[in-house]
Amino acid sequence: MLKEYTTIREVVGPLMLVDEVSGVKYNELVEIYQHNGEIRRGKVLEVSGNKALVQLFENSQGLKISTSKARFLGKSLELAVSMEMLGRVFDGMGKPIDGGAAIIPEMRMDINGQPINPTSRNYPDEFIQTGISAIDGLNTLVRGQKLPVFSASGLPHANLAAQIARQAKVLGNDSGKFAVVFAAVGITFEEADYFVSDFKRTGAIDRTVLFMNLANDPAIERIATPRMALTAAEYLAYEKDMHVLVIITDITNYAEALREVSAARKEVPGRRGYPGYLYTDLASMYERAGRIKGKKGSITQIPILTMPEDDKTHPIPDLTGYITEGQIILSRSLYKRGLLPPVDVLPSLSRLKDKGIGKGKTREDHADTMNQLFAAYARGKESKELAAILGEAALTEIDKFYAKFSEEFENKYISQGFDTNRSIDETLDLGWRLLTILPRSELKRIKDVFIDKYYDKAKATK
Numbered sequence: 001m002l003k004e005y006t007t008i009r010e011v012v013g014p015l016m017l018v019d020e021v022s023g024v025k026y027n028e029l030v031e032i033y034q035h036n037g038e039i040r041r042g043k044v045l046e047v048s049g050n051k052a053l054v055q056l057f058e059n060s061q062g063l064k065i066s067t068s069k070a071r072f073l074g075k076s077l078e079l080a081v082s083m084e085m086l087g088r089v090f091d092g093m094g095k096p097i098d099g100g101a102a103i104i105p106e107m108r109m110d111i112n113g114q115p116i117n118p119t120s121r122n123y124p125d126e127f128i129q130t131g132i133s134a135i136d137g138l139n140t141l142v143r144g145q146k147l148p149v150f151s152a153s154g155l156p157h158a159n160l161a162a163q164i165a166r167q168a169k170v171l172g173n174d175s176g177k178f179a180v181v182f183a184a185v186g187i188t189f190e191e192a193d194y195f196v197s198d199f200k201r202t203g204a205i206d207r208t209v210l211f212m213n214l215a216n217d218p219a220i221e222r223i224a225t226p227r228m229a230l231t232a233a234e235y236l237a238y239e240k241d242m243h244v245l246v247i248i249t250d251i252t253n254y255a256e257a258l259r260e261v262s263a264a265r266k267e268v269p270g271r272r273g274y275p276g277y278l279y280t281d282l283a284s285m286y287e288r289a290g291r292i293k294g295k296k297g298s299i300t301q302i303p304i305l306t307m308p309e310d311d312k313t314h315p316i317p318d319l320t321g322y323i324t325e326g327q328i329i330l331s332r333s334l335y336k337r338g339l340l341p342p343v344d345v346l347p348s349l350s351r352l353k354d355k356g357i358g359k360g361k362t363r364e365d366h367a368d369t370m371n372q373l374f375a376a377y378a379r380g381k382e383s384k385e386l387a388a389i390l391g392e393a394a395l396t397e398i399d400k401f402y403a404k405f406s407e408e409f410e411n412k413y414i415s416q417g418f419d420t421n422r423s424i425d426e427t428l429d430l431g432w433r434l435l436t437i438l439p440r441s442e443l444k445r446i447k448d449v450f451i452d453k454y455y456d457k458a459k460a461t462k
Helices: 157-167 189-202 219-239 251-264 278-286 315-323 332-336 366-390 397-414 424-435 448-460
Strands: 008-012 015-018 028-033 039-048 051-056 069-076 078-081 089-091 107-110 127-129 149-151 178-187 208-214 243-249 290-292 298-306 326-329
Touching (some): 157 298, 178 219, 178 251, 219 243, 219 298, 251 298
Parallel strands (some): 149 298
């Protein structure tokens, strides 16, 4: 029996205090009925004795507490899931906004999910191809991994997110069981329209579930959107045995919403005003990615965040880096030079890349060429810096080879545009063609057997 309470005592911003309650639980859904028939919704943030603090999903403007009733529904926020979700667009609370019919649910799932027991996790070791050389070749994405993208204000992370969602796929027998769940958090209407239009134009929407939360939507919806997306991913992965890539943009907007709610609750702030539980909250999302023993499906996560003031030590990228397995960093200097996508490969890192490459996964020469490309590019950058200070006359002949390699590497390997989709073989072959700029004697990180097999062939096709 659901109880209704007329004991709403106070409303401050998005928060509402209900007095004299009993049997109310944390995260429980609440409906607020007004005298004019309007219904607003919220969830329980905190219970203390016989008082419940409720956060409203909608604006509290015009809410008359003297004539309103609060009904506690005895359940937390749930998402109706079925295979019909593929190809559909939802708002941040899981309601269809594409003009299509409501989803007929196969089941309803709590959006807060369940933490994965570490002992039941399978180690991520299978390759996911994004079609982007700077990622596939040098910072490989592996099935079940959490690999964030660290961007900055003004950089084209939205284009990169759309490109990954459009191009990503798994190779081999499981290629037909791949889906993308895309969550846009706190974005503008123009960005939302860009994502939906791009997915429809390219046909990628057929295998994608989109959740769109706009900047003018309530903060509580912003907090719920990533969890909606992850719940949809868990259904597809663990109930339907699919390999799911979850892309969430922008985590910074999510953290700002957390800070807004924390300030409304008058909590003691932590670093930069963010709540002290920011690390725990982010971990509760990121750790929902992975592979589970006995389950065929997997969830791979690419959270995208903009670093305030380009600061890697800001709490959002800092804490994200602690939880995830690496990061892809976008470079403002590369972007200014027109190199797209502007992935800065040297500070970028995929901690699981060695597990997802090699014979039977990508190609036998992948690990060696990756190490050689990293080393050559790093030395080439040093040579160019030396030339800028002392002039090209100060460079040795070998330094000039490396400086040329660095230039060609950025123009041909990193810069491929947002519409070019390279297979892993094309990426590796391109790497070999670039390595032919260097004398054969400089390839000290590659086994002779691979040099004999690929170097001369690459030189002939250059």
